[in-house]
Each structure stands twice: as C-alpha cells, then as structure tokens.
Amino acid sequence: MKLRRVAILICAMVAACLISAGPTEVVALQSPRFEAIGVYIDPHGKPLAAYQFELVAEQGDVTLVGIQGGDHPAYSDPPYYDTHALLADRIVVAAFNTGSDLPANRTRIATLMVRVGGNIEPKYNARLQVAASSDAKPIAADISVEGVNP
Amino acid sequence: MVRIFFERFAPLLRFTGNAIMEENKVPSDTNPELPEELHQAIVNLHTPPIPVPAHLDRLILSAAHVRLTRRKRAVRALGWGSIAAAAVLLITVARFSFIDKPSTPQVAIVGDVNGDGRVDILDAFVVARGIAHHEKLPQTWDVNGDGVVDQKDVDLLAQMAVTVSKGPKR
Numbered sequence: 001m002k003l004r005r006v007a008i009l010i011c012a013m014v015a016a017c018l019i020s021a022g023p024t025e026v027v028a029l030q031s032p033r034f035e036a037i038g039v040y041i042d043p044h045g046k047p048l049a050a051y052q053f054e055l056v057a058e059q060g061d062v063t064l065v066g067i068q069g070g071d072h073p074a075y076s077d078p079p080y081y082d083t084h085a086l087l088a089d090r091i092v093v094a095a096f097n098t099g100s101d102l103p104a105n106r107t108r109i110a111t112l113m114v115r116v117g118g119n120i121e122p123k124y125n126a127r128l129q130v131a132a133s134s135d136a137k138p139i140a141a142d143i144s145v146e147g148v149n150p
Numbered sequence: 151m152v153r154i155f156f157e158r159f160a161p162l163l164r165f166t167g168n169a170i171m172e173e174n175k176v177p178s179d180t181n182p183e184l185p186e187e188l189h190q191a192i193v194n195l196h197t198p199p200i201p202v203p204a205h206l207d208r209l210i211l212s213a214a215h216v217r218l219t220r221r222k223r224a225v226r227a228l229g230w231g232s233i234a235a236a237a238v239l240l241i242t243v244a245r246f247s248f249i250d251k252p253s254t255p256q257v258a259i260v261g262d263v264n265g266d267g268r269v270d271i272l273d274a275f276v277v278a279r280g281i282a283h284h285e286k287l288p289q290t291w292d293v294n295g296d297g298v299v300d301q302k303d304v305d306l307l308a309q310m311a312v313t314v315s316k317g318p319k320r
Binding site for chain 2: 049050051052080081082084085088090091092093094095096098129130132134136
C-alpha cells in the first residue's frame, strides 16, 4: 500500500514537470533540396551563334549536379562545361551553333541543376564572357539568371 | 538751390570764418581773390616744366615697340615650343605603343585560333564553322596534333575554353 502511494507520487511529480516544461523547441534543419536555374541571354535582335558565360555561387551551399540545354533548338543540346566544376562554386559554360536558325531574342540557353544545402538562400552571379554572331564577331548581349521549374 | 543755400548762409559762414580767424589771431583778408603768386604756383604745378623734345618721344616709343615685339615673339615661341613638345611626346608614345609591338617576341597561345589573345568558345566556333563550310583549314588549327583538323579539335578547344582553374572550394 505504501509502495503504491510512493509510485503515484512519483508519477504525479513527473507529470507536473512535463506540463510545466511546455512545448519543446525543435530546430528544423532544412534538408538539401534540388533547384533548376535558367540562364538567359538577350542578344538584342542579333543572331546568337556562340556564347560563353561564367556562373558563380556567391552565397549558399550550392553544388552543381548537372547541366541541360536551353529552349531554342540551336542550344537544346547540353553545352560545354568542365566536369570538375561540378564540385566547385564557379563554372564556365559555353556553346555554339554553326547553323542559320539562331535565337535573336531573349532565350534560355542553358539550365543548371543544383543541390542546395543549409538555410542560406543561394545567390548567383552570371558574367557573359563571349556572345558572338555567325561571323564570329562579338555582339552586345545581356545575361540573366532565374529559377525555373525543372 | 545751391545758390539759395549760399546766399542764406554766406553771412553765417563769413561770421564763423571771422570768428575762427579772430581766435587764431590770423589777420583777416578782405580780398576774396587768390594772391597772384599762389595762383601762378598752382598753374605751374599742372604744367610740365620741361618740354619733351620730339626725338626723345620717338626714342621712347621705339624702345617700347622693341620691347613689346620681343615679348610677343617670346609668347609665340613658347606656343610653338609647346606644340612641338606635344608632337614629340605623341610620336614617342605611338612608337612605343604600336610600332615596337610587332618587334617584341610574341608567345603563341595554344588554341588561340582567332588570335584574340585568349582561348574561348569563339576559337572552337571558328574551327567548327570552317569544317562545316568545307574550307581549307590551316594546319595550325590541329590542336590535338593528330594531323587533321576535325571535330576532335573543336571539342578540345571547347573544353579548353570552359576549363575552370582548380581552386579551393568555398
């Protein structure tokens, strides 16, 4: 009988402790996610026969896992890139087309698949190194990066 | 109006003047005219006492003319000198910038097909375009050294263009 009372008392104390502690804070560690980044070039009306750009992940834990081609048929094949750059935070991507069907307006020329870890939102900086017309002469063009649905 | 003022106040002024003279024990002079000697001295003050001879005038003028001409020449010479110095400087800069450039030994960059000083996708594009158009391609475009310029050279050039220098991961 005495033992039962002691057991009830201990259970009551434990219950009181649990109630007074309130909800436990849970630190949510964001699991790695995969994103697709579209790289766009606008050659301002001139046929884009070749391009080369450098993409740098300025912040965030970003790992490049793959590269796909763009929307236009001239650049639908995967571009040239350094496979070693998949483990680095910067990559140089390039492609050309010797045909006559070339994009002359803003178009997605490549899609980069990345793995993002941690809680820091990644920030990318793309720098256009080469944009040329069919006669291999440099042309003025703008580059931009946007998140896309894979 | 001024005349009215003097007519009205002349007696007062005369009285004041007399009073001051009385006070200073200066003998009053009833004659308002200036003494002749004083008048002559004032006139002589504004008259050149020595007449300048004409030949001296000419000498002074010619000397001034010579001096001014010399200064004008100096200014003109300075202007031409500046122009000459600028021209010499320009020629020297041009000589060192352009004329001496070809004489300096140039190091050929492997893969720099279009000769723009770097290897990028344009080099691969130029070779690929030449192959696609069945052009006679120079042997220097044989980047992999297999004796023919073909798609392998294009791929090699493209890979060289996108190769990222190894660095520590952030």
